[in-house]
Amino acid sequence: MSYQIHQVDWGSQDNPIRQIRERVFVCELNIPKAIEFDGRDTTALHFIAYADNGEPVATARLCKDGLLGRIAVLPPHRNRGIYSQMLTFILSNAASNGLESICINCLLDEVERFKNKGFSPCGCVFMEAGIPRQRLQCPIAQCDSSPFTMVH
Known part of the structure; x- marks a missing residue:
């Protein structure tokens, strides 16, 4: 199966974004809606992958x-490689969106994969919605946007 990834506008695409995130984060991972939908969505850039x-x-x-x-x-x-495709797409387009660096609060088992892409740890491991995470950061100019080897 192939996927097409697009940058989309929250105002016109909030329904499919909400449905996917609610199913994954709220239903599967038991993250409270108030944490999942934190108010940053209206100003963020959003991406949707379509089958x-x-x-x-x-x-x-x-x-x-x-x-x-x-x-x-x-x-x-x-x-099926969609997680990797999305990350690669977003990283390769981050500079055109005016960003000089990018960071991610990743799961601990993903830290090494991001380090291999040029990311460095920022601060200590912390809990986010009951899940241990590590913030990693990378200047866009140093970020390796070649395909990730993650399996999600």
């Missing part, structure tokens, strides 16, 4: 301060 049948199957957001997050992939599309 070859036009169905929205994954989403992510990139905040104006460079924080990449809310990466959600619907269960039937996991382990």
Whole structure:
């Protein structure tokens, strides 16, 4: 299956974004809606991956301060490379969106993969919605935007 990734506007695409994130984060991971939908969505850049049948199957957001997050992939599309495709797409387009650096609050088992792309740890491991995470940061000019080797 092939995927098309597009940068989209929250105002016109909030419904599919909400549906995907609610299913993944609220229903699967039990993250409270108040944490998941934190008010930064209206000013963030959003990305949706569409399956070859036009169905929205994954989403992510990139905040104006460079924080990449809310990466959600619907269960039937996991382990098919979409997570990696989305990250590669977003990183390769970050500079054109006026960002000089990008950061991510990643799961601990993903830290090494991001380090291999040029990211460095910022601060200590912390808990976010009951999940241990590490903030990593990378200047856009030093970020390796070649395909990630992640399986999600």
